[in-house]
Amino acid sequence: MDWQALIESQPALASIPPALRLVTEHRKIKAGETLFRIGDRVQSMFCVITGEVRLIRHDQHGAQIVLQRSRGGFIAEASLGSKAYHCDAVAAEAGSVLRFPARKFRASLDEDALFRDAWISHLASEVRKLRAQCERLSLNSAAERIIHYMESEGKVGAINLNQSRKAWAAELGLTHETLYRTLRRLQDDGTLDIDGARIAIAHTVS
């Protein structure tokens, strides 16, 4: 396995200790493939390299709810301490993932201080990100959620959308129609500069 290339695409992997690298499998995944199902015993830890994996649950009507959408990085980190998964993991588009045996992963956390520190900061950054997400979802206008996203995710109030707007709408907890309409409105009234995938908060000339 070419770890150098992997680390370039996922810097978080740099701290994976050699012993764990030896037992890591690089697996290709097809769109629609299931990595694990709710209730399965946690025997593996996954890291998305390319493509997109989603953690989903279903409500009583069968509607699917996306818990996490990952286009790179670990998924279901919180499950490492659990017996069983609490959601399904499905590939939304083809790509590849790393599969680490969970036992060895836990052992490495115990033995390797650098790896452990990296893991703790990874969890902490996940907590921060999720809190921002909750904060955003508790805003109740589409425009406020968009602006909040731009301010918290983007640098200097500008983002380069690396996903379809439809997927972005789902992340913002909006329907895609509302997102399209609101973006249009914000562009028309001069709040946003929109150029394809690049969206920026307009500078008001003072």
Add this chain to the structure above:
Amino acid sequence: MDWQALIESQPALASIPPALRLVTEHRKIKAGETLFRIGDRVQSMFCVITGEVRLIRHDQHGAQIVLQRSRGGFIAEASLGSKAYHCDAVAAEAGSVLRFPARKFRASLDEDALFRDAWISHLASEVRKLRAQCERLSLNSAAERIIHYMESEGKVGAINLNQSRKAWAAELGLTHETLYRTLRRLQDDGTLDIDGARIAIAHTVS
């Protein structure tokens, strides 16, 4: 300081190593008191013992958004790895907190394996809880959010509300009026059994 009593109220404290206990301060807080402000350097780690502390941020209109509401346990865990706080911490009601020096806290994580494991599972459980919260906030009817809360927070679909309904409404991302009305409706149509602070999903006799 009586650690035995503290541990009974907060089992998570059991893994705090002796060296860290020696430098821990047990401080009383008054309602409305500020523990730290956004931008302050992270020099302390706080654990709520009694009372209620909230992490809040303010949007551009000055409306306050609650990021975390704690009635026991660590707050702003993700800040341990940061230079500065990214929100304010304010006591919503009088109580007491433990204050740990951040440097010593970090050092203890490095030195004590049990403490470190406890901290990692604490972070992981926070991630799980926040994901559930995001999942809930992306439901767009008041009734669905209430039911989701009952199913994910309560045992066997019943909860004992340990907060005012107004505070619960804020947590659900609803206005208190909507929560009152929806609870009433769910009770009237037989979906919920409500008796003061005890709320349960009604059993439909099949």
Add this chain to the structure above:
DNA sequence: CGTACTTTTGAATCGCATCAAATCTGGTGG
């Protein structure tokens, strides 16, 4: 007893979801 806060109900409004449909896009295979 009075004050502050929560709980409750009412009425009006606004914005988002929903359903529908047309256009555009990228990718596949003939």
Add this chain to the structure above:
DNA sequence: CCACCAGATTTGATGCGATTCAAAAGTACG
């Protein structure tokens, strides 16, 4: 190269439900 298809993007019309503003009643606490 073109036909075709699936999915994304866009626009329109409608209805519902949450917010908002308002006010009254209940409750805890000093």
